[in-house]
Amino acid sequence: xxxxxxxxxxxxxxxTLRRRxxxxxxxxxxxxxxxxxxxxxxxxxTAEHAARLPRLRAVVVPWAGPSxxxxxxxxxxxxxxxxxxxHNADATAEMAVALLxxxxxxxxxxxxxxxxxxxxxxxRASSALLLHGSTALxxxxxxxxxxxxxxCRSMGMRVAAVRREARTGDPAWVHPxxxxxxxxxxxxxxxxxxxxxxxxxxxxxxxxxxLLPERAIVVNVGRGPVFDEDAFFEALATGRxxxxxxxxxWRYPSGEPPQWPSRHPFHELENVVLTPHCGxxxxxxxxxxxxxxxxxxxxxxxxxxxxNAVDPDRGY
Amino acid sequence: xxxxxxxxxxxxxxxTLRRRxxxxxxxxxxxxxxxxxxxxxxxxxTAEHAARLPRLRAVVVPWAGPSxxxxxxxxxxxxxxxxxxxHNADATAEMAVALLxxxxxxxxxxxxxxxxxxxxxxxRASSALLLHGSTALxxxxxxxxxxxxxxCRSMGMRVAAVRREARTGDPAWVHPxxxxxxxxxxxxxxxxxxxxxxxxxxxxxxxxxxLLPERAIVVNVGRGPVFDEDAFFEALATGRxxxxxxxxxWRYPSGEPPQWPSRHPFHELENVVLTPHCGxxxxxxxxxxxxxxxxxxxxxxxxxxxxNAVDPDRGY
Numbered sequence: 001x002x003x004x005x006x007x008x009x010x011x012x013x014x015x016t017l018r019r020r021x022x023x024x025x026x027x028x029x030x031x032x033x034x035x036x037x038x039x040x041x042x043x044x045x046t047a048e049h050a051a052r053l054p055r056l057r058a059v060v061v062p063w064a065g066p067s068x069x070x071x072x073x074x075x076x077x078x079x080x081x082x083x084x085x086x087h088n089a090d091a092t093a094e095m096a097v098a099l100l101x102x103x104x105x106x107x108x109x110x111x112x113x114x115x116x117x118x119x120x121x122x123x124r125a126s127s128a129l130l131l132h133g134s135t136a137l138x139x140x141x142x143x144x145x146x147x148x149x150x151x152c153r154s155m156g157m158r159v160a161a162v163r164r165e166a167r168t169g170d171p172a173w174v175h176p177x178x179x180x181x182x183x184x185x186x187x188x189x190x191x192x193x194x195x196x197x198x199x200x201x202x203x204x205x206x207x208x209x210x211l212l213p214e215r216a217i218v219v220n221v222g223r224g225p226v227f228d229e230d231a232f233f234e235a236l237a238t239g240r241x242x243x244x245x246x247x248x249x250w251r252y253p254s255g256e257p258p259q260w261p262s263r264h265p266f267h268e269l270e271n272v273v274l275t276p277h278c279g280x281x282x283x284x285x286x287x288x289x290x291x292x293x294x295x296x297x298x299x300x301x302x303x304x305x306x307x308n309a310v311d312p313d314r315g316y
Numbered sequence: 317x318x319x320x321x322x323x324x325x326x327x328x329x330x331x332t333l334r335r336r337x338x339x340x341x342x343x344x345x346x347x348x349x350x351x352x353x354x355x356x357x358x359x360x361x362t363a364e365h366a367a368r369l370p371r372l373r374a375v376v377v378p379w380a381g382p383s384x385x386x387x388x389x390x391x392x393x394x395x396x397x398x399x400x401x402x403h404n405a406d407a408t409a410e411m412a413v414a415l416l417x418x419x420x421x422x423x424x425x426x427x428x429x430x431x432x433x434x435x436x437x438x439x440r441a442s443s444a445l446l447l448h449g450s451t452a453l454x455x456x457x458x459x460x461x462x463x464x465x466x467x468c469r470s471m472g473m474r475v476a477a478v479r480r481e482a483r484t485g486d487p488a489w490v491h492p493x494x495x496x497x498x499x500x501x502x503x504x505x506x507x508x509x510x511x512x513x514x515x516x517x518x519x520x521x522x523x524x525x526x527l528l529p530e531r532a533i534v535v536n537v538g539r540g541p542v543f544d545e546d547a548f549f550e551a552l553a554t555g556r557x558x559x560x561x562x563x564x565x566w567r568y569p570s571g572e573p574p575q576w577p578s579r580h581p582f583h584e585l586e587n588v589v590l591t592p593h594c595g596x597x598x599x600x601x602x603x604x605x606x607x608x609x610x611x612x613x614x615x616x617x618x619x620x621x622x623x624n625a626v627d628p629d630r631g632y
């Protein structure tokens with residue numbers, strides 16, 4: 001099977017991929033895919049490529065969330081399938097829980113105070129929420145959401161999750177997204193791992209934020225625009241919500257720093273923990289990524305079904 | 317049963333305790349215990365009290381860790397038992413995990429950078445450790461340690477724990493403390509919930525820190541002096557350890573701020589997350605405390621065994 005790695009791949013990465021797939025794949029890398037390429041790995045796939053690569057049958061994005069443009073692009077080519085990787089689901093779920101707990105325990109402001117010799121947080125119950133016995137609502141019951149749910153349950157939280165539509169075999173606490181209006185008022189913590197699709201954009205709008213309990217915690221490791229930027233900022237700035245831990249944003253860096261992640265000053269709020277869309281990264285993650293990519297390619301070469309096919313009608 | 321609440325109890329607390337125990341306890345509060353007091357609740361118990369209260373049979377500290385002085389004091393009085401509360405075990409275990417994850421994911425420095433418009437942490441795998449698949453070693457397998465172990469397992473960590481001596485019914489991964497030298501080299505994360513006793517003081521000394529893997533994470537929600545202050549600081553400052561999350565310290569506030577928690581500048585290290593011994597506190601925790609205290613007193617009044625008796629020979 002002829003595989004083309006598009007864009008920039010470090011020499012060591014190329015070497016690792018070639019070694020791990022040598023029994024079933026031959027590779028090319030770079031900006032000029034050969035005319036007989038069968039699988040495209042990477043970003044930058046365009047209509048022009050589709051026209052020039054008659055034997056192409058699969059596009060693989062070696063990360064979790066393909067862009068909507070790519071999903072559209074692939075959908076237009078008959079017979080072409082789109083695949084992604086869940087190699088960073090553990091890392092991303094861990095980041096979600098790290099943010100939840102940092103917010104619940106006021107870790108950042110307490111650390112800042114201690115660095116100034118200020119023990120004011122000692123014995124102040126009002127700086128922390130007990131998670132045990134509270135309720136978590138997980139938005140998106142995929143590879144990441146399932147892991148978040150399991151960790152929250154181990155802390156004695158009640159857990160519910162929503163997904164696009166409930167599936168056979170789902171636990172009883174997994175609900176279709178249509179039940180959000182009933183579930184939001186129970187959510188002491190709302191944890192989002194949703195991809196960005198036409199259906200998830202703005203899913204948590206002003207009305208939905210208003211349905212959350214007073215002083216709920218929101219965590220987002222999915223995509224920023226799932227939340228209404230204006231209503232969400234307002235709920236945090238006014239103290240209507242307890243706080244938020246946000247790894248994903250509405251604006252991404254372009255140009256020189258400082259680069260603010262929203263048109264609102266989330267970065268000035270004490271009750272928000274901000275991280276730079278790094279949830280999926282951790283030391284050693286590339287090892288896991290290459291292992292999972294090699295497994296996916298092996299299944300493609302054998303004509304087997306993969307667990308990583310993206311449904312173009314759903315966008316994930 | 318005549319119960320004396322020693323020291324300062326807010327009027328609402330007195331009212332709550334009286335209400336919750338009205339079927340079996342009559343209360344006095346303040347600095348002057350009546351001569352017929354049977355149970356002492358609070359701190360400040362002295363030899364003089366022991367001499368003046370002939371009917372006293374139990375001392376209850378309404379928190380987790382009685383001081384060594386109190387343990388000694390009670391041990392000298394024949395027939396007197398000592399009891400503590402585990403009401404804050406969930407909150408403290410949550411703080412331990414919050415610290416573990418904040419350290420593993422560099423939450424504090426990443427948040428600080430984002431507040432300056434700096435996205436440098438994006439896509440930088442070297443700022444985070446994946447906990448899934450790594451090994452946690454829990455020091456102290458009591459109410460807190462057991463909860464920490466459960467949460468770590470839910471994240472896909474391998475977990476071992478040590479306690480003073482293994483007991484019948486303990487899971488296979490719970491070991492006597494004598495096995496520390498074999499276990500420490502496996503511990504990617506070392507989480508301490510140990511009380512301070514003559515046996516735990518300095519338990520993790522220079523040699524033990526040296527046995528930890530390169531770039532291990534240490535979390536302490538037990539008592540500071542379980543760790544050798546000098547060797548521990550050195551291992552963090554030199555980068556021998558990945559980092560530490562510390563809620564308990566060697567020095568506590570006395571006098572005016574700034575009040576530093578150690579004779580070494582832990583508060584200047586980027587790889588340490590500092591909190592002011594607040595793990596056991598959270599909103600609503602007093603409700604849990606009063607509930608658990610009332611249950612304990614009911615068992616004492618009925619002459620039943622309690623799960624909260626402190627063994628004076630062990631000190632916890």
